[in-house]
Amino acid sequence: MTQAPPVYETYARRFRELEAGRSEPDWLRELRREALGRFLDLGFPTARRGNEPWKYTDVGPVARTVFGPPPARPPLPLERLRRTLPWRPTWRRAVFVGGRYRPELSHLPAAGEEVTVLPLSRVLSQGDDLLERHLARYATYQDDAFAALNTAFFSDGALVVVPDGAEPERPLHLVFVSPESEGPYVHYPRVLVVLGRQSRLRLVESYLGLGDGPYLTSAVREFYLGEGAALEHYHLLLEGEAAYHVGQARFYQERDTSLRSVFFGRGCAIGRNDVRVDLDGPGSEAYLHGLYVTTGRQHLDNYINIDHIKPHCTSRLFYRGVLDGQSHAIFGGTVYVRPGAQKTDAEQEDKNLLLSREAEVDSKPALEIYADDVKCGHGAAAGAVAEEALFYMLSRGIGPVLAQTLLIKGFASSVLDEVRLPALRTQLDRLLVDSLPRLRTEE
Amino acid sequence: MAGNEREPVLVLRGLRAGIGGVEILRGVDLTVHLGEVHAIMGPNGSGKSTLVNVLAGKPDYEVYAGEVYYRGRDLLSMPPDERAREGVFLAFQYPVELPGVRLREFLRAALDAVREHRGQEKLAVRDFNRLVQEKLREMGMDAEFLKRNVNEGFSGGEKKRHEIMQLLLLDPTLALLDETDSGLDIDALKVVAQGINRFRGPDKAVVLVTHYQRILNYVQPDYVHVLIDGRIVASGGRELAQELEAKGYEWLRQAAEAGRRD
Numbered sequence: 001m002t003q004a005p006p007v008y009e010t011y012a013r014r015f016r017e018l019e020a021g022r023s024e025p026d027w028l029r030e031l032r033r034e035a036l037g038r039f040l041d042l043g044f045p046t047a048r049r050g051n052e053p054w055k056y057t058d059v060g061p062v063a064r065t066v067f068g069p070p071p072a073r074p075p076l077p078l079e080r081l082r083r084t085l086p087w088r089p090t091w092r093r094a095v096f097v098g099g100r101y102r103p104e105l106s107h108l109p110a111a112g113e114e115v116t117v118l119p120l121s122r123v124l125s126q127g128d129d130l131l132e133r134h135l136a137r138y139a140t141y142q143d144d145a146f147a148a149l150n151t152a153f154f155s156d157g158a159l160v161v162v163p164d165g166a167e168p169e170r171p172l173h174l175v176f177v178s179p180e181s182e183g184p185y186v187h188y189p190r191v192l193v194v195l196g197r198q199s200r201l202r203l204v205e206s207y208l209g210l211g212d213g214p215y216l217t218s219a220v221r222e223f224y225l226g227e228g229a230a231l232e233h234y235h236l237l238l239e240g241e242a243a244y245h246v247g248q249a250r251f252y253q254e255r256d257t258s259l260r261s262v263f264f265g266r267g268c269a270i271g272r273n274d275v276r277v278d279l280d281g282p283g284s285e286a287y288l289h290g291l292y293v294t295t296g297r298q299h300l301d302n303y304i305n306i307d308h309i310k311p312h313c314t315s316r317l318f319y320r321g322v323l324d325g326q327s328h329a330i331f332g333g334t335v336y337v338r339p340g341a342q343k344t345d346a347e348q349e350d351k352n353l354l355l356s357r358e359a360e361v362d363s364k365p366a367l368e369i370y371a372d373d374v375k376c377g378h379g380a381a382a383g384a385v386a387e388e389a390l391f392y393m394l395s396r397g398i399g400p401v402l403a404q405t406l407l408i409k410g411f412a413s414s415v416l417d418e419v420r421l422p423a424l425r426t427q428l429d430r431l432l433v434d435s436l437p438r439l440r441t442e443e
Numbered sequence: 444m445a446g447n448e449r450e451p452v453l454v455l456r457g458l459r460a461g462i463g464g465v466e467i468l469r470g471v472d473l474t475v476h477l478g479e480v481h482a483i484m485g486p487n488g489s490g491k492s493t494l495v496n497v498l499a500g501k502p503d504y505e506v507y508a509g510e511v512y513y514r515g516r517d518l519l520s521m522p523p524d525e526r527a528r529e530g531v532f533l534a535f536q537y538p539v540e541l542p543g544v545r546l547r548e549f550l551r552a553a554l555d556a557v558r559e560h561r562g563q564e565k566l567a568v569r570d571f572n573r574l575v576q577e578k579l580r581e582m583g584m585d586a587e588f589l590k591r592n593v594n595e596g597f598s599g600g601e602k603k604r605h606e607i608m609q610l611l612l613l614d615p616t617l618a619l620l621d622e623t624d625s626g627l628d629i630d631a632l633k634v635v636a637q638g639i640n641r642f643r644g645p646d647k648a649v650v651l652v653t654h655y656q657r658i659l660n661y662v663q664p665d666y667v668h669v670l671i672d673g674r675i676v677a678s679g680g681r682e683l684a685q686e687l688e689a690k691g692y693e694w695l696r697q698a699a700e701a702g703r704r705d
Contacts, residue, residue, distance in 0.1 A: 391539075397557045398527075
């Protein structure tokens with residue numbers, strides 16, 4: 001191995017310490033050992049040549065940093081959480097701070113609410129059938145160093161189970177807070193969501209950074225959609241300015257399932273929004289909308305793969321980016337149509353609004369089609385705010401900052417209009433404006 | 444009744460302007476008083492649109508020489524949004540589509556900005572709705588338009604009626620109308636003309652740029668000016684428009700060229 005050995009030795013040592021303190025079932029112990037082995041073999045994907053999935057993102061800084069454990073009892077500005085996140089009193093909520101479940105901030109569903117939410121820290125030691133059946137099945141780690149890293153090290157997170165036919169009334173919000181800290185630390189959020197047959201769930205996941213210092217969030221989430229299930233999924237990425245965030249979402253869809261996902265992401269030092277959808281049953285649909293906003297020197301890499309394994313599935317991948325400063329955003333990934341996935345209907349499009357000349361976007365939507373009776377399309381675009389549109393607004397007396405705000409909100413609306421929770425929609429409109437310093441002067 | 448007893452709302456002196464270093468307006472003098480409607484006519488490419496766009500502050504245009512005063516203030520030193528809040532309104536020849544921006548939100552932002560500048564209270568939602576719906580109705584537009592994106596998917600006639608609807612809603616002092624009549628069928632033209640006539644009054648002024656005499660049958664101008672090659676070559680009353688309709692622009696162009704040679 002050519003990577004800097006001391007860092008990997010640190011991970012290996014830390015793993016031995018953790019293992020000694022854990023009392024987990026054998027299958028999990030084995031799984032973790034295997035994952036650690038894969039991580040150490042693969043190393044962080046730092047190669048700058050022949051490394052297509054990481055072509056535009058250099059994780060060298062992550063590989064070189066020795067991360068400690070998260071702070072044990074960090075101060076929590078509760079007001080800021082409430083202000084920044086869609087913090088609705090009626091929603092159900094599980095809050096994790098620095099990777100640890102915090103019951104006093106959470107509001108789990110009661111018995112009879114048709115959904116069970118368990119902190120993984122309470123489940124891991126005694127084991128759980130669903131966990132054993134699904135964990136690491138969709139977020140495979142054999143060829144993925146970050147998935148391997150998380151699988152080896154995660155100690156908390158959420159297990160969400162919706163029984164067959166259940167339709168919980170209230171949205172569920174999973175909140176992962178990265179607290180302030182003296183030195184760099186790493187935390188490993190892990191989520192497993194199991195939707196039973198014909199069940200429904202509305203789920204919001206938020207990742208919020210509070211400090212300005214560096215840390216690593218390595219998050220892995222697996223979603224299993226049983227036959228006929230429907231998931232309405234929202235993902236908010238709001239990490240700190242100096243954060244490294246590698247988030248991986250894996251959706252596995254049985255037949256006749258429906259996934260509707262909306263992503264809202266701010267950039268950070270290195271941000272990675274890695275999504276994979278396996279359409280492994282006919283008659284399923286996946287609608288993925290995303291809005292990313294980057295400013296300053298932020299970096300955000302959207303890497304999204306949709307795999308049409310079975311015929312008669314529909315996918316839509318519509319992302320939009322608003323870039324300012326010297327930030328860098330990427331939209332990459334591929335829609336695969338496997339042999340035999342006939343009658344596939346797939347579209348993907350990525351559009352970008354560049355607010356500054358130094359901002360840079362690499363937009364590479366791609367299709368790989370191995371079936372012949374399909375309907376597929378893709379497109380990408382990038383441009384500045386239309387001067388004509390801006391002048392039209394100015395000529396009505398609207399000030400330049402508000403005019404730009406309205407145009408940017410208008411650009412973003414094709415994504416945000418997909419949000420079906422009104423409280424969240426309001427919050428995202430605000431977060432969009434708050435994420436762009438140039439729009440903050442006028443209120 | 445001498446016009447100059449009233450306040451001159453707009454004064455242009457020797458205005459030279461153009462785009463990318465190419466001079467289009469080559470010294471325009473014009474005085475408009477409150478209560479007046481001035482029609483500016485001329486062939487294509489004579490500088491009519493340039494004139495009103497320069498007055499509204501469109502950034503592509505450059506001013507090379509001359510002065511423009513609006514109610515005694517130097518108009519050219521004001522940014523375009525300030526001109527609008529001060530009461531200068533441009534009805535666009537080609538109204539711009541604003542993707543994703545709903546008409547209601549747009550009108551609200553514009554009206555709030557203008558009212559705040561005038562020291563007026565922000566309208567309550569109910570009052571705003573009532574006012575906007577009244578103005579829409581006056582221009583024969585459905586309230587459903589408020590939910591649509593600004594100018595997106597509007598027909599040519601709808602775009603023009605929408606411009607005049609905004610004129611009535613924002614209630615400026617000086618209306619600059621850039622070929623608001625072009626591309627309209629006769630029914631739409633009448634609606635647009637009615638809107639302009641509703642706007643005009645003793646404390647308003649209109650500069651109406653048009654290629655055709657037709658709209659002047661419905662909006663009676665006090666003065667008609669002919670702009671050719673960036674200069675006003677003739678000014679007169681309503682009868683000048685009728686003369687142009689009968690004789691075309693060529694005789695004026697030739698007269699202007701002869702005049703310059705002398």
